[in-house]
Amino acid sequence: MKVAIIGAGISGLLSALELIEQGCSVTIFDQQQAGKAASWAGGGILSPMYPWRYPQAVNELAQHGKALYQAWNEKLRPVSGIDFEIHESGMLIFDEDDFETGLNYASRHQEPMQQCEYLQREQLEQVNPQIAAQFRHAIYFPQIANVRNPRLLQSLTAYLKQHPLVQFIEHCPVAQLQIQHRRIQSIQTADGAQHSADQYVLATGAWSAHWAAQLQLDIPVQPIQGQMVLFKAPAHWLPTMCMNKVMYLIPREDGHIVCGSSTLQAGFNTAPDAAVQRSILQACFEMVPELEQFPIVQQWAGLRPGSPAGVPYIGKMPDLENLWANFGHYRNGLCMGPASAQLLRQLMLQQPLLACPDAYDPAQLHAGAGAQAV
16 A cells, blocks of 8 residues: 655654554655654653643553654664663652642553652652752652654654655645545645555644645644753753643753743744743743753744644544544644554554544544634
């Protein structure tokens, strides 16, 4: 089976990986360089932030992220030469209103990875001595990891580009879907070329609403800008991830610390905003005051695919026999990505399913059925 995947972010690349493992041939299209949009810009926490604030459909997929990335890393690293750097740093959360719910979440939802413990100040200092004195207690999730997403995307892309079943067509937007008799017959790229396949996948992230007019569907996905700041500290200086009031610090193993993240409706603008940067820095210095002594080495913004409640669309698109969706992951594309791609592959190839697909069914995209993205 020949599959065309439109979009070379984490959803498109992992979908390709799942399909070639089953012997499918894949052509991956992207309007820019593969893996350089929202997936590159994110933080890589392998858990939803405050999972109890999300619908169960989000956590159903996210809970598989860490184990699946570990397995893919073992398979891809010998070929790509690039380690994903899955760092089991654990996570401290300081939001007191979330303590009780967080402490009960793992047992209530049978998610052992979300086991957490309540720490008072003395224990907190032992786990992470850099935390500001004003924080007298926290809840601690020792098993939560982060993946170094730029390295993840580099590894995925390198592996796929050397694979005999994969072709990349980059810097070439798909302009139109050629539809006849309820089937996509081919796609036309901006250079006028026609490309045909047996099945087609939209993995177009924040750009997914672009297809609404042509498909006569309501696709309530819109770009939500998220801004980040990167510090460089000594290796292992910050031992855990930290989160308070939806702002987070993510330590990498070499001492880089990713700080974020904001939400801003700014269309497709990816220019960092000075006022937003100040709010990120204020929140991060509040948690870890000594961070201010280290240099900022980079700042950037990416575009999340904002969708109603953050639940992605995965499965066959309405009224067409060979067009599939894997988009709309909002803030959790990296942690939901491996299971999303696996579920898509299982649906496409009519295999046993990882999860009940009903919550992700693109049938809800019929005109007028969608809510506004958040």
